[in-house]
Amino acid sequence: xxxxxxxxxxxxxxxxxxxxxxxxxxxxxxxxxxxxxxxxxxxxxxxxxxxxxxxxxxxxxxxxxxxxxxxxxxxxxxxxxxxxxxxxxxxxxxxxxxxxxxxxxxxxxxxxxxxxxxxxxxxxxxxxxxxxxxxxxxxxxxxxxxxxxxxxxxxxxxxxxxxxxxxxxxxx
Numbered sequence: 001x002x003x004x005x006x007x008x009x010x011x012x013x014x015x016x017x018x019x020x021x022x023x024x025x026x027x028x029x030x031x032x033x034x035x036x037x038x039x040x041x042x043x044x045x046x047x048x049x050x051x052x053x054x055x056x057x058x059x060x061x062x063x064x065x066x067x068x069x070x071x072x073x074x075x076x077x078x079x080x081x082x083x084x085x086x087x088x089x090x091x092x093x094x095x096x097x098x099x100x101x102x103x104x105x106x107x108x109x110x111x112x113x114x115x116x117x118x119x120x121x122x123x124x125x126x127x128x129x130x131x132x133x134x135x136x137x138x139x140x141x142x143x144x145x146x147x148x149x150x151x152x153x154x155x156x157x158x159x160x161x162x163x164x165x166x167x168x169x170x171x172x
Contacts, residue, residue, distance in 0.1 A: 024078060066095055066107075073107045073153065082165040092135075104166040111150035115162050118169045119143040144169070 066074070077097055078086060084100045094106035096112055106114040114133050117124055121143055124130055130151030133145035152158045 068155065069111055070095065070107050070109065073111055073113070076159060077105055077107070077113075077163055080160060082167070099167070099170060103162065103172045104170060111153070113148040113150075113153055113159075113162060115146045115148055115166050116169055117144055117146055117165050118172060121146060126153070 074088065074095060075095065081099055081104075085098075087098050089096045089098055089103075091103075092106060092114070094108045096103045096106040097112075098104070103116050103161075105116065109116060124146055125132065129149040131147050131149075133141040133147040135141055146162075148158075148162050153162075
């Protein structure tokens with residue numbers, strides 16, 4: 001089929017008509033920037049929910065859809081917080097828990113807890129489950145950022161301690 005405005009190339013061939021790109025895998029009107037997820041009480045989140053978090057309101061808390069194990073850790077932290085404005089925000093490759101617009105802790109994919117504490121944290125680093133938080137390999141986040149080992153978080157008392165330390169920094 002020859003297009004009326006098509007001109008032959010130097011070799012005498014007429015170029016094929018250009019086709020417009022059509023995204024066949026997205027239905028018309030779909031929001032391709034927001035993945036669909038199942039409700040928290042209707043089963044586990046989709047496999048890619050951790051890579052593409054979606055927020056939803058649960059009671060008074062704006063939460064982020066994540067995998068079941070990380071959701072359990074976040075719920076345990078939320079149960080330990082006093083009354084105040086609480087929301088979850090994806091940041092640093094984690095899901096951060098914000099309390100009165102200040103970051104307290106963040107749950108990482110490996111189920112460790114990133115805890116924001118006061119800058120004089122040497123006594124906290126002496127605890128066996130605590131290490132200085134790092135951004136990548138060997139780059140310290142500096143004073144006030146502690147990584148708590150996920151195995152230690154299985155103990156209720158340990159989780160209580162670290163949430164209390166994060167609240168202490170926020171109150172200062």
